[in-house]
Amino acid sequence: MNRLAESRTVPARRRMPRGEREERMLDAGERLFGERGFRAASMDDIAGASGITKALLYQYFGSKEGLYEACVERARARLFRQLETEASAARPGRARIRAVVTAYFAYLDRERASWWLLYGDASMSAVNEMRRQNAEVVSRLVADDLKTAGGTASRDQIELIGNLIVGSGEQVARWWLEHPELPRRRAIDLFTAATEAAIAGVLRA
Amino acid sequence: MNRLAESRTVPARRRMPRGEREERMLDAGERLFGERGFRAASMDDIAGASGITKALLYQYFGSKEGLYEACVERARARLFRQLETEASAARPGRARIRAVVTAYFAYLDRERASWWLLYGDASMSAVNEMRRQNAEVVSRLVADDLKTAGGTASRDQIELIGNLIVGSGEQVARWWLEHPELPRRRAIDLFTAATEAAIAGVLRA
């Protein structure tokens, strides 16, 4: 209604192609959910911020949770698209790990808000679901790499590695985002070393 | 609607030593927060479940968040008391890591509900605060161990290790709790190997 007239970039009334409107709503959702968390961000605010009415938000996303999930999914996809691009561009093994880690930290630096959207509200089942998906993607990357290198591993080993990397990445990110004094370069080096070693350690076990 | 649903362990009215009352409230809080998450558990429900009135809940804990934090803190302390006991009983190095990991998985097995309390509602700052504390404790353990072994490491290395272990432990727990087919023994072996290797990897970097 009132608070945070905010960006509302354009009066933008009436007739906007569906796709574009949707992007606007997701932008607003991502911003507000990221800034305030799920429960503190009201549909009213999000509607206001995207310059439309609440009713339209419901017409598009069905419910607050629906909108939240759509926001999370879009942000997650954005991140992983980048990670996978880097992964496939790099040579297997150490170089690839480093490339992915580098891309991850770059993302953290660039899109703090989105990252908080992703990991801010763990109470939402959407977030745990996302963690699982992320772990799967990472597991697949690791498995591919291993295959290329001619090695083998059990399903358990691969899955544990995927989850381990996702979990450590989450918490290390949380820590690093609050310790900007540590140069990104150094953080990448350390995390890469840890990840590489952990993978090797698990494969040996 | 929910008029005193729940189990209300005991009729329990009037004149109960302060400590015991408090425990009751925390028990109920831990159970309901763990089962439903912060926002879905209402003070009404918790009051009902502990057999006392809401007003008293407020007298003891000041606010819903206060109660939540007290619940988290008690559960966290319980976990870390165990971890530290195991840590100090074991010999430094590999054996100690294994001992702590073992204790952690035992806790997971034993107190699933409490674990969800701890990690269910990441939106609460209390949870991130707890993650930080956990990382500190783990960092300290690692540092002690390193000192005993005569090694050295930068503050960054140590802190990153702490956070990495805490984060991977969280997500691996999430994964393992949903894959009961993996024997605990095996999970411990893998996670220990990963942790040990990761530490070594970081220290080399």
Next chain:
Amino acid sequence: MNRLAESRTVPARRRMPRGEREERMLDAGERLFGERGFRAASMDDIAGASGITKALLYQYFGSKEGLYEACVERARARLFRQLETEASAARPGRARIRAVVTAYFAYLDRERASWWLLYGDASMSAVNEMRRQNAEVVSRLVADDLKTAGGTASRDQIELIGNLIVGSGEQVARWWLEHPELPRRRAIDLFTAATEAAIAGVLRA
């Protein structure tokens, strides 16, 4: 959520003679209003079920109430057309009463849904209006019959009889529809006897 749930009898797009379109809308309205009642049936649902757009519904009927009234009127006319046909085919007096009652119960049996449409939402003024109309029609029938028989009666007597029959018919229908174990034949006998006696009773008073 409910994206065009319902059966949507036909895809039916564009260019359909006005009359037919209108029938479709009324069919959908009658079904949904009958099933869910006025307030629970949304224009969205009705539009979806008739395979056309809400906007068109408004173009034809002006408002939700307008649509509702049109539905009620069509169903009411259908019922009374039948009753009047039977009435005029039968000989005056007892035989005619029996004929009308028989037709009424047959209708109940055949079109339960429509009956609920008619009497489901008494809060709508349309329903009370319909009750009044029905009472008038019945009063007229009674008056005609009386004239044929050479009797006389005051306006009050006639009107009271009309309303009495309509009211008892409504509630007896409600009761009978939930007691299918009572043979229709028997219900007709009893209701005919009651009606006949009541008329006579009033005329004597």
Next chain:
Amino acid sequence: MNRLAESRTVPARRRMPRGEREERMLDAGERLFGERGFRAASMDDIAGASGITKALLYQYFGSKEGLYEACVERARARLFRQLETEASAARPGRARIRAVVTAYFAYLDRERASWWLLYGDASMSAVNEMRRQNAEVVSRLVADDLKTAGGTASRDQIELIGNLIVGSGEQVARWWLEHPELPRRRAIDLFTAATEAAIAGVLRA
């Protein structure tokens, strides 16, 4: 008798014995539901009219429907208490029928608003439920009377009579309330005659 907004007899804040508060809420509910119907009367309005907050309304009655049902039930009980009092005071047979009918019309005259509450919103299942209850009560009265007189009747006959009387009473009331020119006395005579005859008619069938 009642209307003219805001009786709100007392600012009445804080601490009122439960029973009394409840009566006030029911008074307001009865008035507003009666005047505007179920859907048009908002909980906000009812709360305002009874000088309390919506939340308290919910604490007492659980939902809008809950409140409505409580209102209907109280009004219904009031009416039938009177009818039964009259019934048991009168001698069986014709005199008793007349006594009950007289009491009914007196009630109509006295409490128009309540009567509309009772029969205004037939879409509410509470109203059909009430109709059924009323029919049961009337059936019982008729059965008692018959027993006293030494007669017999089938269950179907008795139930049909009960429903018939209730239904005709409802619609005749609707009609009479809009035709104040008909003296109550005369209305009572006619309706009594009709009822008496209808009962006899059914019993003969």
Next chain:
DNA sequence: AATGAATGAGGATTCATTCAT
């Protein structure tokens, strides 16, 4: 210390209805 009555504020969701095309 303990209670139960009472509140204020806000939030999600739904709907009838209307334009721009």
Next chain:
DNA sequence: TATGAATGAATCCTCATTCAT
């Protein structure tokens, strides 16, 4: 004529929190 995007305005309900007793 027919559509689908868009709206504004209610409405129900929940909840944390506080007083009077």
